Amino acid sequence: xxxxxxxxxxxxxxxxxxxxxxxxxxxxxxxxxxxxxxxxxxxxxxxxxxxxxxxxxxxxxxxxxxxxxxxxxxxxxxxxxxxxxxxxxxxxxxxxxxxxxxxxxxxxxxxxxxxxxxxxxxxxxxxxxxxxxxxxxxxxxxxxxxxxxxxxxxxxxxxxxxxxxxxxxxxxxxxxxxxxxxxxxxxxxxxxxxxxxxxxxxxxxxxxxxxxxxxxxxxxxxxxxxxxxxxxxxxxxxxxxxxxxxxxxxxxxxxxxxxxxxxxxxxxxxxxxxxxxxxxxxxxxxxxxxxxxxxxxxxxxxxxxxxxxxxxxxxxxxxxxxxxxxxxxxxxxxxxxxxxxxxxxxxxxxxxxxxxxxxxxxxxxxxxxxxxxxxxxxxxxxxxxxxxx
Amino acid sequence: xxxxxxxxxxxxxxxxxxxxxxxxxxxxxxxxxxxxxxxxxxxxxxxxxxxxxxxxxxxxxxxxxxxxxxxxxxxxxxxxxxxxxxxxxxxxxxxxxxxxxxxxxxxxxxxxxxxxxxxxxxxxxxxxxxxxxxxxxxxxxxxxxxxxxxxxxxxxxxxxxxxxxxxxxxxxxxxxxxxxxxxx
Numbered sequence: 001x002x003x004x005x006x007x008x009x010x011x012x013x014x015x016x017x018x019x020x021x022x023x024x025x026x027x028x029x030x031x032x033x034x035x036x037x038x039x040x041x042x043x044x045x046x047x048x049x050x051x052x053x054x055x056x057x058x059x060x061x062x063x064x065x066x067x068x069x070x071x072x073x074x075x076x077x078x079x080x081x082x083x084x085x086x087x088x089x090x091x092x093x094x095x096x097x098x099x100x101x102x103x104x105x106x107x108x109x110x111x112x113x114x115x116x117x118x119x120x121x122x123x124x125x126x127x128x129x130x131x132x133x134x135x136x137x138x139x140x141x142x143x144x145x146x147x148x149x150x151x152x153x154x155x156x157x158x159x160x161x162x163x164x165x166x167x168x169x170x171x172x173x174x175x176x177x178x179x180x181x182x183x184x185x186x187x188x189x190x191x192x193x194x195x196x197x198x199x200x201x202x203x204x205x206x207x208x209x210x211x212x213x214x215x216x217x218x219x220x221x222x223x224x225x226x227x228x229x230x231x232x233x234x235x236x237x238x239x240x241x242x243x244x245x246x247x248x249x250x251x252x253x254x255x256x257x258x259x260x261x262x263x264x265x266x267x268x269x270x271x272x273x274x275x276x277x278x279x280x281x282x283x284x285x286x287x288x289x290x291x292x293x294x295x296x297x298x299x300x301x302x303x304x305x306x307x308x309x310x311x312x313x314x315x316x317x318x319x320x321x322x323x324x325x326x327x328x329x330x331x332x333x334x335x336x337x338x339x340x341x342x343x344x345x346x347x348x349x350x351x352x353x354x355x356x357x358x359x360x361x362x363x364x365x366x367x368x369x370x371x372x373x374x375x376x377x378x379x380x381x382x383x384x385x386x387x388x389x
Numbered sequence: 390x391x392x393x394x395x396x397x398x399x400x401x402x403x404x405x406x407x408x409x410x411x412x413x414x415x416x417x418x419x420x421x422x423x424x425x426x427x428x429x430x431x432x433x434x435x436x437x438x439x440x441x442x443x444x445x446x447x448x449x450x451x452x453x454x455x456x457x458x459x460x461x462x463x464x465x466x467x468x469x470x471x472x473x474x475x476x477x478x479x480x481x482x483x484x485x486x487x488x489x490x491x492x493x494x495x496x497x498x499x500x501x502x503x504x505x506x507x508x509x510x511x512x513x514x515x516x517x518x519x520x521x522x523x524x525x526x527x528x529x530x531x532x533x534x535x536x537x538x539x540x541x542x543x544x545x546x547x548x549x550x551x552x553x554x555x556x557x558x559x560x561x562x563x564x565x566x567x568x569x570x571x572x573x
Binding site: 061067069231321324339347356359360 | 415416418446447448450452454463472498499501502503511524525526528535
């Protein structure tokens with residue numbers, strides 16, 4: 001079978017298109033999903049196949065749509081805080097953080113030192129467990145049934161235990177407030193966290209030794225699903241996916257939100273922008289997260305976790321708007337809020353990294369085999385709760 | 390990073406006839422924005438992306454807003470190369486019913502592709518020049534635009550008329566109850 005030629009669509013539209021090259025020109029159209037086990041939930045790809053090759057791929061969204069934004073516009077600012085947990089339910093802390101940051105920008109509230117440190121500690125723990133389980137899922141989709149995923153989940157469980165002890169819930173934490181955090185961490189909790197963090201380094205080494213030079217993994221992922229840097233920037237791809245394409249853009253460095261400019265960490269970058277690079281970037285970011293955690297746990301000061309003048313309940317911000325964004329584990333998570341002076345936000349918008357990173361899914365999959373589509377999709381690392389909102 | 394005033398004058402110097410208006414933001418965030426006239430918006434957006442000083446190569450967030458007299462599209466732009474931002478641009482439609490066209494910025498920034506589809510889906514702004522303008526989240530045969538402020542959801546999405554009078558009466562009462570407080 002000859003692979004179709006890539007031609008450009010006219011008039012400034014930069015999406016390449018493959019044409020079927022097989023003799024009879026017959027295409028097979030397959031709906032992958034919404035119940036395909038590799039789609040991490042209810043997501044559908046309408047794929048047109050020429051033999052095994054993908055000629056066309058159309059993602060179909062909306063199976064988990066509950067119009068989060070509309071609901072949030074009908075209730076007070078604080079009432080949406082627990083609801084943000086349900087966006088990207090793997091990383092509820094960072095969702096809380098992005099929303100709190102946007103409201104703090106809108107109202108001009110400051111956050112106490114200790115709360116900033118707690119946010120960083122919890123945020124980096126979240127990043128660590130997200131990347132670990134995301135790698136686990138990717139390997140699972142490659143056919144390694146269970147083992148790496150269960151190793152990742154073993155570590156994730158330790159982190160979730162810490163979350164549970166501090167916030168009362170493993171996943172639906174509802175931890176942050178505007179101008180601080182809900183509850184303070186006890187010295188015992190910090191000690192236990194130090195102990196868990198001390199063990200993460202060894203796990204990362206083990207994980208890397210197990211996977212990074214594995215022949216099958218390298219054969220399946222290297223050179224698969226390549227994403228060019230210029231297209232990645234133009235398509236708004238963010239997070240590990242963007243950096244795997246070699247673009248140095250980490251909002252922790254660029255914006256320095258919270259207290260991230262106090263910590264010493266590096267931004268890993270990829271060379272090829274393929275699935276292997278995305279896997280490797282996540283592994284390297286896990287190491288950097290451990291570094292940040294060690295610094296934060298060493299320096300955390302004593303003090304209040306929420307300012308005496310901070311108000312979360314019944315706030316009525318002055319008319320205006322604010323866009324707050326953070327580097328969530330999956331990419332740039334932003335909240336755009338417009339206040340008309342009332343108790344409810346006039347406009348509440350979530351900029352979901354998972355959805356926007358899927359913009360280039362077709363570009364990455366064109367011309368590859370169906371089996372690789374599963375891997376490429378897995379390397380994007382999405383959560384449907386955030387894609388469909 | 391230039392202020393909005395400087396960006397405005399840079400646009401007006403580069404594109405003759407471009408209509409740009411500064412929308413100031415009184416909130417502590419201090420994120421002021423530029424309102425573009427839809428006729429010249431495409432050229433202005435292209436200038437913002439390609440200008441050497443601005444290089445706003447990354448469209449982060451695109452969303453709609455329903456003001457009661459018109460619909461608005463808001464875009465948050467950043468620069469990956471120069472690491473600055475946000476520059477916020479916005480465009481307004483003439484009204485909310487029959488003149489809801491705005492130029493699509495998807496040919497300039499690919500990341501607007503899904504986000505403009507979402508705005509079209511939930512707000513009903515029609516983006517001319519969008520290569521693939523379909524509903525994103527709601528299903529194909531869905532009629533309304535749920536994020537509009539005056540949207541009323543049906544009491545049951547799978548509602549079908551039934552000969553059962555009582556059920557119909559209850560549904561009617563429910564509709565009246567829901568419409569009561571908001572129209573007042």
